[in-house]
Amino acid sequence: GLPPYDPQNIFARILRGEIPCKRAHETTHSLAFHDINPLAPVHVLVIPKGAYVSSADFGATATPDEITDFWRAVAATAQLLGLEASGYRILANTGVDAGQEVPHFHMHIFGGRALGRMVP
Ligand code: 5GP
Numbered sequence: 270g271l272p273p274y275d276p277q278n279i280f281a282r283i284l285r286g287e288i289p290c291k292r293a294h295e296t297t298h299s300l301a302f303h304d305i306n307p308l309a310p311v312h313v314l315v316i317p318k319g320a321y322v323s324s325a326d327f328g329a330t331a332t333p334d335e336i337t338d339f340w341r342a343v344a345a346t347a348q349l350l351g352l353e354a355s356g357y358r359i360l361a362n363t364g365v366d367a368g369q370e371v372p373h374f375h376m377h378i379f380g381g382r383a384l385g386r387m388v389p
Contacts, residue, residue, distance in 0.1 A: 271364055271372050272321040280373035284318055299336045301378075310343040310381025311350050311357070315343050319378060321374040324361040343376055352380040358387070 276282070282288045283302065290302035290353050293313050304312040317339050321327040327339070350366030362369040 270325070271322045271369070274322050274326075275372055276320070278371055278373050280314075280316050280375060281320070281373050284387045294342060294346040296338050296345075301342060301346040304377070309379040309384065311352060311379065313346055313350065313378045314375045315339070315346055315378065316373060316375045322364070322372045322389040323369065323374050324363045324376075327374040339376075343378065347378055347380070350378070351382065352378070355380065358384050 278326045279288065283290045284300060290300075291298065294301040294304050294315075298318050299315060300318060301313050301315040304314055317327060317331065317335055319327075319331060319335055321331060327336070331339070343359060347353060347359075357378055359378070361375065362377075
């Protein structure tokens with residue numbers, strides 16, 4: 270698994286307002302913002318405000334309120350970005366083999382073009 274939560278990780282700093290981001294959506298327990306290195310015409314990250322290192326940590330330890338808020342936020346963000354009709358992909362890299370770079374749980378939303386088959 271991943272090491273314990275590092276409060277100096279880049280998304281923690283974004284949540285504290287120490288680093289700017291291009292916001293897409295915000296809820297009580299989540300923030301959505303555009304990826305700094307977009308891999309699709311629309312590439313947004315949705316993160317919980319709570320200190321969770323990975324999707325596994327979030328799923329195992331977040332509160333029901335946080336989990337509901339998070340999934341509502343993912344759907345709302347895709348809708349407000351205009352992706353609902355054409356479709357989109359969500360993805361959460363989790364741990365070493367997935368190449369997770371930022372140790373604060375984040376869901377990627379990709380859209381705005383035909384994305385091809387998932388790899389792998
Ligand atoms: P991971 O590989 O951990 O799933 O993805 C991390 C993502 O965070 C990458 O797509 C990367 O471009 C994005 N990212 C890293 N640093 C920043 C940043 O400072 N601001 C924003 N908006 N995105 C970032």
